[in-house]
Amino acid sequence: MTRLTGKVALVTGASRGIGAAIARRLAAEGAAVVVNYHRSPEAAEQVVAAITGCGGQAVAVQADVSRLDQATELVKAAQKQFGRLDILVNNAGTTRDNVIMMMKEEDWDIVLATNLKSAWNCAKVASRIMLKQNGGRIINITSVAGIAGNAGQSNYAAAKAGMIGLTKSLAKELGPRGITVNAVAPGFVPTDLTQSLIEQMKETILEHTPLRRLGMPEDVAAVVAFLASDEAGFITGQVIAVDGGMVL
Numbered sequence: 019m020t021r022l023t024g025k026v027a028l029v030t031g032a033s034r035g036i037g038a039a040i041a042r043r044l045a046a047e048g049a050a051v052v053v054n055y056h057r058s059p060e061a062a063e064q065v066v067a068a069i070t071g072c073g074g075q076a077v078a079v080q081a082d083v084s085r086l087d088q089a090t091e092l093v094k095a096a097q098k099q100f101g102r103l104d105i106l107v108n109n110a111g112t113t114r115d116n117v118i119m120m121m122k123e124e125d126w127d128i129v130l131a132t133n134l135k136s137a138w139n140c141a142k143v144a145s146r147i148m149l150k151q152n153g154g155r156i157i158n159i160t161s162v163a164g165i166a167g168n169a170g171q172s173n174y175a176a177a178k179a180g181m182i183g184l185t186k187s188l189a190k191e192l193g194p195r196g197i198t199v200n201a202v203a204p205g206f207v208p209t210d211l212t213q214s215l216i217e218q219m220k221e222t223i224l225e226h227t228p229l230r231r232l233g234m235p236e237d238v239a240a241v242v243a244f245l246a247s248d249e250a251g252f253i254t255g256q257v258i259a260v261d262g263g264m265v266l
């Protein structure tokens with residue numbers, strides 16, 4: 019498919035898991051992709067190699083997107099590398115789960131900064147570029163936890179619910195200038211982030227999932243690619259759950 023030929027995409031947290039699948043899918047659809055990573059340079063280079071090995075265009079750029087200064091440099095580097103920026107996927111995320119009585123203040127701060135502030139940081143800088151280009155796509159990876167809440171994840175669920183508010187507000191703010199802003203809410207997808215949780219709760223998860231399977235990173239990537247394409251040009255401010263029906 020060549021739905022994204024000529025487009026430039028930045029995917030945060032694309033060295034592993036869902037972000038890596040999104041980077042590969044956007045590249046397979048023709049986009050030049052900036053693969054952001056934080057602490058996994060080798061993994062990021064593997065994603066780049068997989069893309070370029072298939073004839074695509076990609077480059078890895080290190081940045082801690084929870085910090086505005088580094089997020090700013092990242093977005094500018096993306097634009098400089100490929101000459102424009104059409105698609106921003108705010109995917110970087112982390113968890114520090116615990117019941118509220120045991121949760122440290124640091125666990126709240128890190129999870130809010132990595133999942134929520136990072137998206138605001140990157141959108142703040144990318145929207146300026148997209149406004150000058152008279153259009154763009156911002157796609158935020160939230161979670162079913164942000165829709166339904168989850169015991170032991172008060173920090174993560176608050177951050178992911180915050181991303182939904184951010185998505186809807188930016189959709190209203192940037193829509194008149196041709197920029198769509200949507201969120202994708204995955205259910206349980208086996209990655210480094212969820213491995214131990216899924217091992218402990220697999221039966222319960224499947225019981226609560228009408229489609230009776232876990233999600234795959236590629237399930238999420240397919241929806242992101244659609245939202246990034248011209249075909250989704252009249253969709254903004256939406257939260258699309260990719261969860262096998264879990265939050266119905």
Ligand code: NAP
Pocket residue numbers: 030031032033034035036037054055056057058059081082083084108109110111112132133159160161162203204205206207208209210211212
């Ligand atoms: P993962 O496998 O743990 O990967 C997380 C990615 O985020 C890594 O590439 C990591 O980069 C990057 N990252 C973490 N902190 C960062 C920072 N400060 N700056 C830049 N990059 C950073 O997680 P995942 O499961 O693929 O999750 C991806 C997104 O989907 C997250 O937003 C997560 O909340 C969301 N989600 C996941 C699930 C699920 O079941 N897996 C469900 C719902 C939502 P390095 O390795 O380079 O440090």
